[in-house]
Amino acid sequence: MIGIVMAGGKGTRMNLDNEKLLLEYKKPIVLHVIDSLKNSNCFSKIVAVTSPNSPKTKKLLEENNIEIFDTSGIGYVEDLNLALQKFNDSILVTSGDMPLLDKKVIQTIVNQYDPQKIWTSVLVTDKLLTSIGIQSNYSITHNEQKCHFTGISLINSKKINSLENLEENYIILDDKRIALNLNTKQDYDLLSTA
Template sequence: MIVIMAGGRSSRMGREKPILRVGGVPMLLRVYYEAEKAGETVVALSRNTPKTRELCLREGVPFFDTPGKGYVEDIKWLLCEFGPFVSVSSDLPFVTTGDIAAVKQAFDGETNLTGVLPLWLVPRDLKPLTYNGYAIVGLNAVGTRGESFFELSNPLLALNVNTPEELRLANRIARLVGR
């Protein structure tokens, strides 16, 4: 199963990120349309995202509620409720079906996979979270043991939209790449 994480507080943005538009399309729908081509996909919501719930209801996107206590807590809850899954953040507007399918194919159902990009692939305008020479991206596989990095190659995965400036950048990129 593929779970789109869309229940966060969006504190840096100041409003619900999943409903914000990139290239004229709400980010959640951009991610959902790519994810559903890779397999069964559901959206994880919480009490923090009432407008995102409305969007899911209006568009017929399957969802369920998490406790909404925080990202790590919600991931643990999801693992207990549903078992291992592929996780993608709703604020990755340029994730592709191929990116998600690659993580899904590499996932053994047990070992956690953290999606990463080599820093040399990251466009210089982006400032992603980095660790050990990699940019950490919001595409992962959640299992029950260990952890491995899974190297991806889509440079636009480094753009995780968390701030108004990143939203403006995402819209400029969407115009440039026609997506």
């Protein structure tokens, strides 16, 4: 299995002077995410997907000998699609802005991988997000409860011909380690209470 970390976004919602993935939580957040994947011992390789939107992030990753897959940075879906075409394998994809991620939760997610399913998105319930003071704009109803996307998916890219009409499966995993993505300054402020 290959671990892919999406690290090419602009982070415009944060309204920062610096790049979002360089925010510190003990170390730059993107390195924390990559180390969580490395420490899980679940992956044959870990790749960071970068773009011209995040040149300082790319430089930091290169300085830390992280394999880079560079994209045009048009958008998250387009960048991920390019990466999936390149790596014909079982894949865990995660956002690079998840400061509470750790090896145990990665192992828990990877253990639920089913290669028969092309795409499985990991969700958390609205109840969990509300309990820790997080809001999300990306919700769906699954198993009769309001849920939110975490930014983590398990993908069998060998079975993908096109991202159109792809059947998506879902796993609900209510765990605060995957609930917090840094999308706003309020999310970053919540880190100090985590």
